[in-house]
Every structure is written in structure tokens, then in C-alpha cells.
Amino acid sequence: MMASFFDQFMSPTLLGIPLLAMAMLFPLILMPNPTTQWMNNRFTTLQTWFLINSTKQLFLPINMTGQKWALTIMSLMMVLISINLLGLLPYTFTPTTQLSMNMALAIPMWLSTVLLGLRNQPTTSLGHLLPEGTPTMLIPPLVIIETISLFIRPLALGVRLTANLTAGHLLIQLIATTAFVLLPLMPTIAVMTTIILLLLTLLEVAVAMIQAYVFVLLLTLYLQENI
Template structure:
């Protein structure tokens, strides 16, 4: 029986219990907890350097009130990056290929930025729906277009993350299947295909990190508009 290539994206279950919760909790165990010592080990030092530089890059253009979001956005970045990278290992499951999970992360955080803008600066938040200097006849049309683009933002966040990871995993499985099938028939072509597979895997590692960064970066830009 030939299984579908999309079976790899099904949420695995054990004794009727979905394992997506386990897959989301495991990455937190991989990050070491900083100690109270003056000198930490290399891993904790590297982790602290990465988190500090990432937070500095994300929150430099954002006003002081938006810096309260540092903990949640840095944690989200580490979670997404860990899930994406762990999903590349054999016999693992990538929770971020599920649109439901990505939308569950994107919609509440996007809605929080919008509500913060409406509460703190309602005039500026509503002013984004109408660019300055718009001709009077175009005002209703532009307000409708900007409102639609505002509500499409969380959908774009979730779909972008899902589509990029799904496409990368599917392409890796297709090329790996081709390499195995061609090995007894055309070994030379199979070796060339394996080289392409290796390069694609490196690209997918980069995509896994970049997509986590892009997800958090876009959220920070939405926050910057409303703070």
C-alpha cells in the first residue's frame, strides 16, 4: 500500500492521545536554564548572547511602551525556531505545519496589537485606514481596502509559515524518494540527486530559522504601528 506524501503532516496519536502537545513541550527542555553563578558555561553564554542580540534588533525601532512585549516575542521566536528545526529530524513531527496551530498563534497576538492601538491611540490607529491626502471620491474604496488588508494580516502570518514548511518538507521527501528509487537503476543519477537533497536540507534549515524570525518580525512591525 502506497501512502500519501501528505501523511507526514498528520498529527500523530498514541492511544488516542494527540502527540502535538508533547512535540510543543519538548523544545523547552532543550534550552538550559541560566544559573546564578558569575560565570556560566558556553551553551548558556551563547544562548544569552543570541537572545540579547535578537531582542535588541527587534525592539530598537519600537517605542518604550512596546518593550513590555520582549518576553513573549523572544519566547515565541525560540519556540517556533525549535519546532521548525526539530521537525527536520527523522521520525519527528513538525507542529508548525498545522495551520490551526499557526493561526492560533497569529490571531491572538495580532488582535492584541490592534486592541492596544485602539485603546492607547484610537485616532492614529484608525488613521492607518485612510492615507493622508486621499482624494475624496476614493475615500470609501480605500477604507474598505485597508480594512480588508488589516484583517488579512493574521491569515498571511499563519499561511506563510505553514506553506513554507509544508513545501520544504514535501520537496525533501519527493527528492529522497527519487534518490532511493534511482539507486538500483541509475546509481550516478541517484548520487547527484542525493547531493541536491543535501543542499536542499541545508536550505530548509535556513528556511526554518528565517520563517520563525519573519513571523516575530512582522508581529513587531504590527506592534510598532499601534504603540
């Protein structure tokens, strides 16, 4: 039995070498290879349909300047979805349960949107720090609060993704352990617990996809503010 429920979130190592980078490369197996045909199979067709509709949904309110980011943001969403879903398989490791990795994705993307806004429309970007019509006495505290809110955004992106996936994996581990313990003692309760575990697994599949979508959705909202 595992010494700790949190051992499943430790980065796998081989001869002392972290295998986090290798775990992140495995989702590339699911990506279709380019061919001369428009549609190879049903899986490629489903991926294409999903990408087209997601791109339309995310970039509909964004102008042509922001739509140049579509390839980068949609690629990020596909990588996050693939990593999250593969992490639900037995004896696997989910890199997105590591806060360091999520922050490494969130900070550069958020900073890029902020720098883009400061370069293209500095007055409008700085104007977000102070609402129009603010009384003079409230200007200093409001600027401080809005600045803190601005710098908290990448932290919120990374922590949201980490916390949701970690909580889901821990809950699955706890319910699975309960089912194993109750099986020889109370088989009926163990079967009911297993049914709950299967339902929770389906919920986690949805959470894995939704959290990746929310991650890129917030990035597009930040991009929309700065273009």
C-alpha cells in the same frame, strides 16, 4: 512506503488522542535551566548572544511602551525556531506545518497589537484605514480595502509559516524518494540526488530559522504601528 506524501503532516495520535501538545513541549528540553552562574556552557553562551542581538535588532525602532513585549515576542521566536528545527529530524512531527496551530499563534498576537493601539491612540489607529489627502470619492473603497488588509494580516502570518515549512518538507521527501528509487538503477544519478538532498537540508535549516524570525519581525512591525 508511505501511502501519501502528506501523511507526514498528520497530527500524531496515540489511542485516538492527538499528541500535538506533547510535540510542542519537546523543544523545552533545549531551553537552559536557570542556575546561579552567569554562563554554564558554550551552548548557553551562544543562546544568550543570539537572543541579545535579535532583541536589539527587532526592538531598536520601538519605544519603551513596546519594549515591554520583548520577553513575549522573543520567547515566541525561540519556541518557533526550536519546533521548526526539531521537525527536520527523522521520524519527527513538525507542529508548525499545521495551519490551525500557526493561526492560534498569529491571531491572538495580532489582535493584541490592534487592541493596544485602539486603547492607547484610537485616532492614529483608525487613521491607518484612510491615507491623508484621499479624494472624497475614494474614501469608501479605500476604507474597505484597508480594513480587509488589516484583517488579512494574521492569515498571512499563519499561511506564510505553514506554506514555507510544508513545501520544504515535501521537497525533501520527494528528493529522498527519488534517490532511493534511482539507487539500484542509476547509482551515479542517485549519488548526485543525495548531494542535492543534503544541500536542500541545509537550506531548510536556514528556512526554519528565517521563517520564525520573519514571523516575529512582522509582529513587531504591527506593534510599532499601534504604540
